Structures are given as C-alpha cells and as structure tokens.
Amino acid sequence: MSSPVTADPGRRLSSEERREQILRAAIAVFGARGYVGATTDDVAKAAGVSQPYVVRLFGSKESLFLAALGDATDELLRTFREALASDDAEVPIDKRIATAYVDLLRVRGLHQTMSHAYLLGSHPVIGPAARRGFAQVWRFFRDEAGFDADKARAFLAEGMLINTMIGLRLVDDYGDDESVTEMFRSCFPSTLPDVLTIVPRSDDPW
Amino acid sequence: MSSPVTADPGRRLSSEERREQILRAAIAVFGARGYVGATTDDVAKAAGVSQPYVVRLFGSKESLFLAALGDATDELLRTFREALASDDAEVPIDKRIATAYVDLLRVRGLHQTMSHAYLLGSHPVIGPAARRGFAQVWRFFRDEAGFDADKARAFLAEGMLINTMIGLRLVDDYGDDESVTEMFRSCFPSTLPDVLTIVPRSDDPW
DNA sequence: GTCTATAGGATGATAGAC
C-alpha cells in the first residue's frame, strides 16, 4: 500500500514505539498537505492505526503537529551536528552540511513540515513554536558551525529555495519548456549523487 | 474593523470591481491561513460581502485560490518589470528589483499566498498552477532581467528566505534571545527605509 | 494498547428571494 512508514500494522507495540511510528507518518502527511489540510485520519492510515488512537496518543491534532515539528527540527539539528563532527578534511564544513541537508530528503516531508510551520506565524500556538525552531537553526549556524551572519543568511536562503523546489514537486513536471530543468539543476550541485532518486515527485501524494 | 481591503461595504459595485476587491481580500486571507486553512467566509468577511456571493462569483474555493495566485504572480511580475524599466543609472538592476520585492510587502499576503501555493505541489490542480507561476518568475530573471543561472538562483533564494521570515512573523516576537533580531536585520539591508513599518506582525491575523 | 461508534461543530456549495 501507499503508507510510507507502516511497520507490521497488526502488531501490538509499546506506546513509545507507536509514538515514533505515528510521528514519522505525521511528518510525511503534514509535509504534503500542511497543518490544516492533513487530517488525523490521513496520519492514522499512513501509520496503520485508527484515527481516534492517534488523537488519544497525542491529545489533539495541534499537539501532534507540534510534536512532528519538534521531531523534524531535532532530526535536522542532529544530522547537522553529525556532519559537523565527521572531521572530513577533504570536504569543507559548509559542503558537508549542505550534503546532509539534501540527504535528509529521504525522510519524507521533513523539510516541508518545517516550511508549512514557518508559514503559520500568525497562529497563536504554532507561530511561537515555529519561530523557536527557526531560531534554533540560525543559532546552530552562528554558534556551532561558526558562520558569520552573512554566510548564515546565504546558507539559510539556499535551504529555503530547496524547500520550495521540493514543495513544488518540480522534478518531473516542468510545464512547457526546459528552463525549469535548468533551474532545478542549478539548485542541486551535480556533485550530489542520487538526488533525483530521493526527491518526491508530483504524483506522490506524500 | 479588521478587514484589510473593505471599501464602502454597502455600495453596489460592478462585477469587475467586486472581483478585484474580493481578490485583494483573498490574497490577504490565503496568505495568512493557507489554502485549506482559510475559509470562504473569512474572505467574504474581509471583503465585506456574503460567503455565498464569493462562491458565486468565483465558482469554487479552488478557483478563487487559483485566481488569487494568478493575480499575485501578475502583480509581482508587473512590479518587477516596472523596476527594470525605471532606468535609474544610480541603482543597479538587482538592487532595484530587490527593493521592489520588499515594497510589495504592502500588498498583504502576496508573498505568502505564493509560498503556500509552492508547498502544495502534490495537489492535482494547485500543484501544476504553482509550478507554472514559479517558472514564470524564473524566466523573468533569466530572460528579462538578464541574470545568469547562478545569479537567478541566488536571487530567488534570498526571496524565499524573505518569504519565510515574513511568514514566521519574526519581527516583534523573537523568543528568548537577540540572535533572531540579528537574523532579521541581516535579511533586510538597512538601506531599505521603513521595512519595519510594512512587515506584518505576529498579532496581525491577516 | 487499540478499536468501533458516534456526537458535535465547522464549512463549501446550492436554492431561491429581492
């Protein structure tokens, strides 16, 4: 089936295992449909559980989204820190972080769940959480990676553009000309191996 | 009241005038809440008309969103072309376009309506429209402004970062430290006059 | 730990009057 993260739907798991599983599904589903557009039933189906159980475990759709956003942000920062720590003298720091960011596309919906949150700044609950998460990333670049403000800004900007191209599902549907292909290529350095195999397509609902 | 675009709510207007008025409201509302999150009643209230009338004029919520997206994209390109044409030798092309982009923040929700659309790539109707609109902007940079691919990409990236900071409503609520203030400043060159007066705040619902 | 059944509240769209 099309569920992105289902693992042995029939089994009885610990609450902790289920949480993880549902969070994965939530990131995929929220990423594709957004906070309001995604239903708790979408998430439940993707995780292979019932809709009321999702609500039961997380309390509300809002809490579920906050948990998914927190999880995505944590995973992003963890991956960045790994890239920073892997003291590969061959490859400069910024290059390693950029590669890590693109590799993270394997986690379906991660970039887009964050992007959706970043667009909801006027939401009374999600807004503040989104601002906190975004600030965490900024501080990583400044304090941990050692970028100056300009470098950090440029880096973040490229990241937001990547998120946009991913959200647009730009890969296989580029209207009536080739300029979009050029655009897409110029965003993903050709040195990166299999980008095209991990980028979500327009016919992929999640 | 809080309606962003209400003009003489009681008057009887031509269909064309009403369309314009409702489109303005739709851009503001969709920008703040997203395609799914915004209701046709939100738009109606912001425009000072009844909810069924909004649906009547545009056929459906989906068509209304497509119209709003098209309108926003048109206005963006028109503004860019104006900036390009104003042959001000003092200021280089890219600087003029950047300034025009920031000035467009006066049109509430314009940047964010586009950003929301760009996140809905897997939507069967909105996805293709969003890809077309984005490609139009890319082609403007390449074919009309004369940027090379690298320059166009960098420019687009900075734009997406600006959209993000606007969507986050980052201006007046920056959590627990000053790093966010720094981040915000580094995105908006201080040469720009009154950015802070036209940027939407976190307590502004639209 | 997990499900079925369902209440209750929006919300998009239609019918029809003025």
Added chain:
DNA sequence: GTCTATCATCCTATAGAC
C-alpha cells in the same frame, strides 16, 4: 448584483468496549 436560509459533507474529539 447580492443576500438569507439551509443541506450535505467532512473532521476532530469523546465514550466506551475488548
């Protein structure tokens, strides 16, 4: 050109059994 009234659908959340 514009409104009021209303239907039908969808969706979150709760109740309660196993």
